[in-house]
Amino acid sequence: MSAVERKTACVTGGSGYIASALIKMLLQKGYAVKTTVRNPDDMEKNSHFKELQALGPLKIFRADLEEEGSFDEAVAGCDYAFLVAAPMNLKSQNPEKELLEAGVQGTLNVLRSCVKAGTVKRVILTSSAAAVSGQPLQGDGNGSSHVLDESSWSDLDYLRSTNGISPAQAYAIAKVLSEKEASKLAEENGISLVAVCPVATVGASPAPVANESVANVLSLLSVSDSISGNEEINTLRMIDQYSGGLKLVHVDDLCRAEIFLAEKASPSPSGRYICCALNTTIRQIARSLAAKYPHYNVDIDALGGGLPEKPTILLSSEKLTSEGFEFMYKTVDEMYDDAFVEYGMALGILHYRERETTMSSEVERKTVCVTGGNGYVASLLVKMLLEKGYAVQTTVRDPNNPEKVSHFKDMEKLGPLKVFRANLEDEGSFDEAVAGCHYAFLVAAPVYDKSHKSDDLEKEIVQGGVEGTLNVMRSCARAGTVKRVILTSSTAAVSSLRPLEGAGHVLDESSWSDIEYLRSMEKLSPTQAYSISKVLSEKEATKFAEENGLSLVTLCPVVAVGASPVVRVDTSVPACLSLITGDEEMMNILKGIEKASGWSMPMVHIEDVCRAEIFVAEEESASGRYICGSLNTTVTEIAGFLAAKYPQYNVRCDCIEEHHPEKPTISLSSAKLIGEGFEFKYKNLDEMYDDLVAYGKALGLIPN
Template identity: 70%
Template sequence: MSAVERKTACVTGGNSYIASALIKMLLQKGYAVNTTVRNPDDMVKNSHFKDLQELGPLKVFRTDLEEQGSFDEAVAGCDYAFLVAAPVNLKSHNPQKELVEAGVQGTLNVMRPCVKAGTVRRVILTSSAVAVFMRPLEGDGHVLGESSWSDFDYLTSAANEKSPGISSVFPQLLQAYSLSKLLSEKEASKVAEENGISLVTVCPVITVGPAPTAEAKPCVITVLSLLSGDKEMIGTLRLMAKAVGGLILVHVDDLCAAEIFVAENSSSSGRYICCGLNTSLLQLGRLLVAKYPQYNVDIAALGDVPDEKPRIRLSSEKLIGEGFEFRYKTIDEMYDDAFIEYGRAIGILPYK
């Protein structure tokens, strides 16, 4: 492909789990890619770029989500901008400032250069399912689509910490993270509407599968915890499952393919839930026991978790209706040997 024919995409946060996989897929599809990181000289976090640069033209830019104008050069001349970078501090002592305010401001600091560039055909914002289901829901059997929004008052009300609702699972961190994603979506939509920019938002669920980055990410540590035996992360996995009465999963390859799909599909607009599987934690545990007996998965460690259908199901009907096809649809396909090998390679799982 010639330089004239080649499209250019900016992917923010290139050393993150999802962004690294997205960069790889874009390069494989013939894109030129600009990516951004806070410190390009950190070879521990950025070691994967060397291999990715063998797949195609990849430029790495130094940026800071907190600095206005920091992304101007990285976005300039790009056809598409994939906003993946977001502040995630799981040990924050000030979630409102470090997650909510920083997340919203960081999104705006990338949206504005997209307007300024004048070449960006579409912005694709990576949000989260927590911007969809964090709201009061009575009973079971809820099927939520893109019209469902997490409730601002519900998330900000201190009374929720005492209620049995979803937000009581992670009283501060989950509420702050959810607010960050919710408000970032809203603010990005305002900028896009005011400036005539095409914006599409993807809301992924819990993401699994191997990625180019060699740094262990919290989400990967959590979803592999039944195999690693990490009790703290198993506890986190249990809490996540209790929040929705089950597990909502998507393979990282399907997520990246979905983001590129809605970028290139001219009729795509608005929000898209990206969920490949609604299942239960016990079903996951039983499959891992049978498939990887060498890791001695302790199902009893899961305690009292529901085995029935999830209380809340997230639907990707809109995405599928536009022609997208999920490749990974079962636990067995998502927790394949490639994902297990990835867990070993980044030091989460021992070699057995």
Template identity: 55%
Template sequence: MASAAGDGTRRKTACVTGGNGYIASALVKTLLEKGYAVKTTVRNPDDMEKNSHLKDLQALGPLEVLRADLVEEGSFDGAVAGCDYAFLVAAPVNLYAEDPEVNDVIEPAVHGTLNVLRSCVRAGTAYPVSKVLLEKAACAFALEHGISLVTVCPVVTVGAAPAAKVNTSVPDILSLLSGDDARISKLEFIERVTGAIPMVHIDDLCRAELFLAEEKAASGRYNCGSVNTTVVGLARFLAAKYPQYNVKTDRYAGLTEKPRVCISSAKLVGEGFEFMYKTLDEIYDDVVEYARETEPCARAIARRRELSSVVIIGDMATRRKTACVTGGSGYIASALVKMLLEKGYAVKTTVRNPDDAEKNAHLKALAALGSLEVFRADLNEEGSFDHAVAGCDYAFLVAAPVSLMPENPEKDVIEPAVHGTLNVMKSCVRAGTVKRVVLTSSVAGVSSRPLEGDGHVLDEESWSDVEFLRSTKTDETVMHARVAQAYSVSKVLVEKAAMAFAEDKGISLVTVCPAVTVGEAPAANDLTSVSIILSLLSGDDAYAGALEHIERATGSIPILHIEDLCRAEMFVAEEEAASGRYIVCGLNPTAVEIARFLAANYPQYKVNTDRFRDLPEKPRVCISSAKLVKEGFEYKYKNLDGIYGSVVEYGRALGILPY
């Protein structure tokens, strides 16, 4: 029986076979997060070692676990009964098959698939050979019985999934980092057989499966792969990206640099699907983090890292780059520290009180990723940043004084911000090693200005109007309106003071102006932006009022994922030609667009789509990142689906949203 969503409408129901498998478990999770009721099948529901993740997933929504076996006809009848969609993921895989053709792989795969399809009708090496035969058998069966059948052909699939205790491609794809020779040989074998190493992130695979299920026009086969690389290409990429590991780049004689074959997903993309993970950089950022948390990958990678400590031996090119990040106990700074460590940097970060274990606990955890030093420093004390920036290649100025209840905004917010920024820059001058200073400002320094009409595009030449802000009376009924106004003024004055100082002292300065920044970060002690962006789901009226205030003040709700911000900060630091200001903004929706999107995609929450009926449907103002994109940066999170897919899960983990 279909369950009801939070707004009383019928909740769609899906069956996913093989729920204790790697891909199936991730698909179950995606469906639950999208508001589906889910039924999944396992051979033995009582095996808690294999199925414990399913119990955890039940916190996300209605999930039934049913007993079924591919070799038993009719055993899937109860699972698919009442379902709108059936995702056939389960397959027999025997890596040590004595007789692949008859008993172990091929025949069970074909027979099992047809058994599930029969249940659907009643309800309303050896491995690739089995896939070919079962596809053809399934197509013939679907044609005969009038079933709408779509086949998804994923490539090597990697990424985090709830079911961690299964054989996956993750150790294979990380073998060049872990030094596992057997798995490296397996990677070479894939390339020799396929002509490439085709990859897809598991999040993209699950999104593609759901896309094709819901897209009425979808039909036939769909390849699902975002990257085609080679072992040689992987080795060179990983050696450059993770210098803390001793990745061998010269052991692959006989393999080509470029793929001989491209596995194309043009059909899928042509019908409207967009991959989130389109580069090796994006895929490995996620997979390496997943591996560090998952045994036995974590042990293998940690062991390899211990054996591959970077030693400075004459050639300075082998020296690990060092970066200072100010304000390491803050939301954005903590995420930047994490990313720098993952990229192989040695990191120094500053906090006002290193002994505050509650605020700094995340820094102790981050130290496990690499070389991290924590220094005491205060923006108000000149010289207190000297030790932190000494010997650094880059300095990321993220720390800023924020007073949520300023009696005197000029004295409590604006003056300390300008003074503190210049104090850090003076330390950079004294250090003599800092190649570039990256100042984190805000679009608040760009967009707070009187604008009449629609169709405005604000870029790096746009500045918030300080005189207008200082002369405008704030609406005291809006959360933090007073500090927001002072914040905008401070960002303009800090930027201009820093630019003048940099020009006077010959410092290479780049300013980053991020939009409303959301997403997961190690430091979860300042979650205002996350709470605002989730307010329509949480029902928090005060934060929803703040969301409305942003649009009225800015002309849109410019949003940015924190991962893209950190990537952009590193990009402008390392790109020699970078200069001046850079706006970092992933998208410019309106409150109306957000409300409608959330109501459609998260039906389990009661989203009030009428709250913003007096606001425009389309943005009056676009905060443009054209400069950053033109210079080679590519956003990973470019739509509401991508951003909220990440942030909703984070909000649930923090308790901002119920499961």
């Protein structure tokens, strides 16, 4: 593999929280990565490299910020250099030397190695918002806030005005001076330099050892007795007061922003970029966490006085977003997800606590049913519902099949999960699973089993799908507790139409697949049977719901991609990966999906599907059907994208026939869903395939 095919990036400080997440993301994007650590033999800090090396070529080098030239070997031959390593010890007894001097000289040492390498196209310096907001600002008393952008610099005179600088002050001064000295050196040597100034970073990372910032941002959940006696909480309070509130960004968004700025060609990025997705306060975070994680007993009152309700200083990322970057995590709820909490447990910062032990009544925890819990979509839906605090009852045909139910073992740690035996063909078999449930998510549906080549698709797929849906609906009616049924349909019930002339057609929820046209073929195909089944299931379920006073909402997802808890998948994942794997059968299925969808390949990330399912369940005003798709594309566009992103896999662009369009002739609109307040997190192929390729490797579909 030549350098033209795969770019190489250097990431300094690979044992760190941010750097380890950045390495993982770069490897997933197809880069070769070189990283540096002070001691490669320290397995306590470096154990995560073994799993990261399974994602792609990763080399680890010994280097120290204090040693001139020690980064030369790691940087040699690299296209990009991400300078993440920096001294960080808020308990330092000699902050002037250990944080300030070491921070500036360490940055310059790595930059000099970049100059010597002669191959580095751009250096991305990870600075900090501490280099932006350390200045004496006061509110005007009218409730307004100061808004700081990249033109703002922390005031060095102000930071040095006390008797002896604290570690926090030394860190802020070091970041200011590092940025300015690095910019000077870069200009003198013709190197493209971009500085990223992240705020407090949250989220799970591969790093097996926590830095102080992770413990600080998780401290509201780690309090066991007295908040006032908790060192990390006091640090968080100090940051809140010093910075006019707490500013947060998810580590995934930070890494995405760094890569975005490294790769961006036109217009070329320059200068510094604040990376902040949320301006909030410790009080606002505490309220959100108290509601989301009641079993951690977050004591808001014990935070004491002197803390603002709203931030008095806001950091603006308008420069970053105006150049095309979009944050995926924008709320406390999204940032403090269960993956972050689990990471805190793995690091020993948080203790495992059963959600059930702190629930005082059924009112506090709603119970839901998810049918087909061993399925691709349903398994992730179960996981996300547990993470949101629901009790979940799910169904499978055979609870004793370890291949299909092994994923439930890990899920049971997230909250109360019960698994029931049920079959769509057996009337009443869902009664026990639905009993006592607040919501019922009907995800299970018969799918074509290519292993036994059924000749009776009408019976197995069409009739089986309709009757199976009605069987579960009848169980919901008998339960008497179900407030809403969420039926997972498909855009196969929307877009399977007679051929449309021209291009630019936009379909919404008023469109229904044409059953007469689908039945007009000489022989019913599995794809046609599936479309007919979805149309009839929706209509019969709607009729039944109206007759029995049930609230029914239907979600019609497009082709779903992304990682799921299940270790065995059928069609959409291997089909969407077929251009990489070269699987001819799956490639033909992919082309068939495009043709059946009117020469369009609409896509959505599976996480967004599950978020949408929960959204329409909880949104009281939701009604009718909702198309769920964030991207309209084509197989031709996907092939071109994959060939550029993953050159190491020799993507099969040659297999796309000339009659396949460059642009979709039909687009599916999710305007109704978005108009009611839903927002997709994954909106382009780059975001979707990062996760999908990693999942494909885990499943053994793609070689590492």
